[in-house]
Amino acid sequence: MREDPLPYMKQVALFEGFSDSELQLLSQVFRVRRFTPGEALAREGDAAPSFFVVVAGIVSVVKEVSPRVRQRLATIGRNRMLGQIPLIDGGRRPNTLEAAAPVIALECIRDDFERLFNANSPFAYKVLDFVVTDLSQRLRQTNRLLEELLANPGRTLSMVYDAFIEVGKSVHETGEFKAAGLR
Amino acid sequence: MDAKLYAKVLALVPLLKPLSPDEVDEIMAISKLLKVRKGVKVVEEGDEAEAMYILVEGSVQVTKMLPGGESTPLADLKAPTVFGEMALIDRERRSASVVTLTDTVLFQVNLQAFNELRARYRPAAFKMLRSIAPTLCGRLRGLNDRIGEFFKNPEANLAELEQQFLNRQLSVPGKPR
Structure with missing residues (x-):
């Protein structure tokens, strides 16, 4: 039986400011999904028919560098969205999304979102606003990082060395590639 | 907006295609079409952001000032694309400068x-x-x-970074080698 997403929607900031009747309507396009640690919400390179809103738990964003090497790029928690890039450009999943702790997420199909957007739904507008803001912030952060790297190559190098020593240790000790955050 | 003008605007700025004639009117009311010659700084790093730009024709270079006062190019952008859109989300100052590489046509939207x-x-x-x-x-x-x-190839990339670092040290006078 389909689990009612409404109680979960009420716990998430993205749905704040909407009336009960609006939420009732929106609850028809969201599905409650549960993931156990290590389970993938989505895999890099796959078609991306949906996006997620995290209600509880932690999700790792992982770059599949090669079949044996995986680079964790970020961890995403409650209230955040996942899958914004393919939601906007219709492309494939740029990264694997993997539960790092038990996860409850709300999933929305891209076509349903497009339908809401084309019907001038304030919710779809709010999601778009949210997404554009998030994308811009990520670009700005990356530009800042680039700026730091360019301004201080000595520090960059020592940071990269430290990171690789840690990676080497982790490979040696656990046989697993776990990269440290490069910051 | 009459059909002829609407078609003309859409031909010039295809990004506006999803908008109805009335909606294009709304955007036109807060925008300007600018012709800018080659070599003009359209956006100055550190300035307050008042507009975002759709690059309709031509190309521009994005540059960033390093703490030493030296300017480094970050990217070349070709029409059709967007720049200055980062200011959409916050009122921070411009994070980089933008200079026209060719004669350009810009659609400037008041933020x-x-x-x-x-x-x-x-x-x-x-x-x-x-x-x-x-x-x-x-x-x-x-x-x-x-x-x-x-x-994919961390060793080679690290070596390249190291080389860049060494080159940089050598090119900055007064710094230890």
Whole structure:
């Protein structure tokens, strides 16, 4: 039986400011999904028919560098969205999304979102606003990082060395590639 | 807006295609079409952001000032694309400069007015945001691929970074080698 997403929607900031009747309507396009640690919400390179809103738990964003090497790029928690890039450009999943702790997420199909957007739904507008803001912030952060790297190559190098020593240790000790955050 | 003018605007700025004639009118009311000659600084790093730009024709270079006062190019952009859109989200100062590499045609959108349309949930603003968003995604996908490339061959990339570091040390007078 389909689990009612409404109680979960009420716990998430993205749905704040909407009336009960609006939420009732929106609850028809969201599905409650549960993931156990290590389970993938989505895999890099796959078609991306949906996006997620995290209600509880932690999700790792992982770059599949090669079949044996995986680079964790970020961890995403409650209230955040996942899958914004393919939601906007219709492309494939740029990264694997993997539960790092038990996860409850709300999933929305891209076509349903497009339908809401084309019907001038304030919710779809709010999601778009949210997404554009998030994308811009990520670009700005990356530009800042680039700026730091360019301004201080000595520090960059020592940071990269430290990171690789840690990676080497982790490979040696656990046989697993776990990269440290490069910051 | 009459059909002829509408068609003309859409031909010039295809990003506005999802907008109806009335919605294009709304955007035109807060925008200007500018012809800018080659070699002009359109956006100055550190300035307050008052506009975002759709690059309609030509190309521009994005440059960033390093603490030493030296300017480094970050990217060359070719029409059709968007720049200055980062200011959409906050009132921070410009994070980089933009200089025209050729004679260009720019569609300049006033940010404050655009954000007012956004705050009023006007479809014109959101249809335009929807048009701009894939450009942001393209830039993030590009960065994501570069991260992947780096970790595919970390040793070679590290060696290259080291070389760049050494070259830089050598080129800055007064710094220890």
